[in-house]
Amino acid sequence: MSAFYLTTAIDYSNGEPHLGHTVEKVGADVIARYRRAVGDDVWFVIGMDEHGQKVAQAAEQGGRSPQEWVDEIAATFVSTWAGLDISNDDFIRTTEPRHEDGVQALMERIRESDDFYSAKYEGYYCAGCEAFKKEDELVDGECSLHPQRSIEWTDEENWFFRLSSYRDFLLEHIQENPGFVRPASRRNEILKLLEGGLDDISASRSRISWGVDFPGVEGHSVYVWFDALPNYITAVGYPDGPAFSDRWPAALHIIGKDITRFHCVIWPAMLRSAGLELPETVWAHGFINFSGGKLSKSSGKSLEIPELVERHGADALRYFLMREIPWDSDRNFGSADDFVAQFDQRVTTDLANDLGNLLNRVVAMVTKYRDGRVPPPTDGGPGPDLAADTARALAEYREKMDDYRLHLGIAAAFGLVRAANSFVDETKPWALSKAEGDGAAPQALDSVLGDLVRALGATAAMLAPFMPSKAREIWIAVGGEGDPPEFGALDEAMGGLAAVRKGDVLFPRPE
Ligand SMILES: [Zn+2]
Structure with a gap:
């Protein structure tokens, strides 16, 4: 060490x-x-x-x-x-x-x-x-x-x-x-x-x-x-x-x-x-700058830290700050209102929709089509290759994080979330399930579901430094125990993911 x-x-x-x-x-x-x-x-x-x-x-x-x-x-x-x-x-x-x-x-x-x-x-x-x-x-x-x-x-x-x-x-x-x-x-x-x-x-x-x-x-x-x-x-x-x-x-x-x-x-x-x-x-x-001059509280929007934590939770605030503010340069917001509006927006689109919804869909599909059991890795087949996307995202993330480009590291993790959502749309697991009902072999759906679970496992490991509590929830939902593993142990741990668990909604949508 x-x-x-x-x-x-x-x-x-x-x-x-x-x-x-x-x-x-x-x-x-x-x-x-x-x-x-x-x-x-x-x-x-x-x-x-x-x-x-x-x-x-x-x-x-x-x-x-x-x-x-x-x-x-x-x-x-x-x-x-x-x-x-x-x-x-x-x-x-x-x-x-x-x-x-x-x-x-x-x-x-x-x-x-x-x-x-x-x-x-x-x-x-x-x-x-x-x-x-x-x-x-x-x-x-x-x-x-x-x-x-x-x-x-x-x-x-x-x-x-x-x-x-x-x-x-x-x-x-x-x-x-x-x-x-x-x-x-x-x-x-x-x-x-x-x-x-x-x-x-x-x-x-x-x-x-x-x-x-x-x-x-x-x-x-x-x-x-x-x-x-x-x-x-x-x-x-x-x-x-x-x-x-x-x-x-x-x-x-x-x-x-x-x-x-x-x-x-x-x-x-x-x-x-x-x-x-x-x-x-x-x-x-x-630095964070506010082009509207001093932080105005006239509209009642507060930038006090405890209130920002209260708004969507500590992990969401950590995510927003690291995603929006480049670690190597300044970021300008118009006003306190502008800051809070963008915070709400990021929570809705990135955390509730893209990430939370993906986890929810994958756990639901594995539960419905495979009784909750996670299919083991396969060699992959024709069509989109999420396992390759996962490996690429991990490599890019590691490179950016080793270089202290934190905003690019978190972007790489969310690039995988986006790829996984597109993968669901393209592979249509519900259609594959229907085809199985009509006599098709199970490998196609096994491969799709297993790769989705493991993409989420890798996402949990990448998000852990940014959102430690939510990363643990994701890791547990895809079948892991406790916190996501160290990167050196990730492949083996992902190979061992056996059964999904339904948890609470990861990020409730802001009102
Ligand atoms: Zn001075």
């Missing part, structure tokens, strides 16, 4: 989980479940980024102490992810002692490499970005991303990290490892940034008390990004936990496209400075 450690960005503790967080966690969970199904030893970590000025300000506005505030927010995120069946193995919070100790150990290592120096910093700071801003980055004296926040002038003694000295190393690493920053659009942005040269960056803040103490420097805390990024190593036991050497380096960091500079430039430089290996891949997913 090969180790596959994957992480998502840790979420900032200044508000409730929203759709952007949700797409990222669901996508990561799909990858985690898929890697388990190909036999990897997966370790999947998500968590919370709980320090920094923005959190302290949000707590104050909420009338809480920072710790009370982050405890409440963390509880909300944990229950949201549980409601979406996110199968993380750990949940790291940057206020935990295991994390704070690890950050301090990492800072010590970087200091030993002589990569910190003290200097006076004078300039602007945007608490919204938790980042220092140069004069020429401001628009009308405000951060272009946070025009509603006032930018602060800071004038303090800081510890700086010699980021500039890692520029050549990073450029070479990214050029030689095309898989390090993906997709390619993000890689090109980072290469361009590196070609322009790098400045050293501040790694500490004075006068900010809500953070990890900067080791050896009285009154300084670790700058929030130098505190947040190391969660990926502290969560697996850095510096000396027993699991660290087994888990690190990570196979995959999943992040939003707005924080690639931190993950593809600053983080690898920190790791290199500390003598640690770099992650294999940083994948930057795109």
Whole structure:
């Protein structure tokens, strides 16, 4: 078994989980479940980024102490992810002692490499970005991303990290490892940034008390990004936990496209400075945009995550997000209404009609024509060949999923659903049954019914990472036990499917 450690960005503790967080966690969970199904030893970590000025300000506005505030927010995120069946193995919070100790150990290592120096910093700071801003980055004296926040002038003694000295190393690493920053659009942005040269960056803040103490420097805390990024190593036991050497380096960091500079430039430089290996891949997913501007709730359509889960169930929401939002680019919706209307539409056409109805028809026909017994595989005959379609869909699915093209993976699974529906229309099992009644041999109908059952079994295995509960229902309905098997055991398990079982309606049609 090969180790596959994957992480998502840790979420900032200044508000409730929203759709952007949700797409990222669901996508990561799909990858985690898929890697388990190909036999990897997966370790999947998500968590919370709980320090920094923005959190302290949000707590104050909420009338809480920072710790009370982050405890409440963390509880909300944990229950949201549980409601979406996110199968993380750990949940790291940057206020935990295991994390704070690890950050301090990492800072010590970087200091030993002589990569910190003290200097006076004078300039602007945007608490919204938790980042220092140069004069020429401001628009009308405000951060272009946070025009509603006032930018602060800071004038303090800081510890700086010699980021500039890692520029050549990073450029070479990214050029030689095309898989390090993906997709390619993000890689090109980072290469361009590196070609322009790098400045050293501040790694500490004075006068900010809500953070990890900067080791050896009285009154300084670790700058929030130098505190947040190391969660990926502290969560697996850095510096000396027993699991660290087994888990690190990570196979995959999943992040939003707005924080690639931190993950593809600053983080690898920190790791290199500390003598640690770099992650294999940083994948930057795109965003959901609403062209109608801010999410309007004027019509009463809510995009709150618990309400979207309530609407058609967790599996349906997971499906919709993964099918509609390309994992490697953005997806635009007109408005909240538009989003909900498309969600309803997908549930009706893809899940209730195409998939649910197919399962229902196949189970009913096997029950009616063969007393529920699943005919074993045959060599196939003339006419449409669903067994070949099934093999092709599995191969395409595996190829896309191995390449993290999740939206194309799920499309391959639904391509097989469509092929199976056409196969029913073309082979007309009811006519074959009538022909048997008139004395025809049973092989033709055996082959049709058996191939349909096995196409559904393969569909269940392909859908399992996306819709874990519904995939189990499908697998049980076609005669399997428990969850669909790992891909390596699928052929044998499908050969053993013996009898169908009638279950509940898979997806009720939306009203
Ligand atoms: Zn900002």
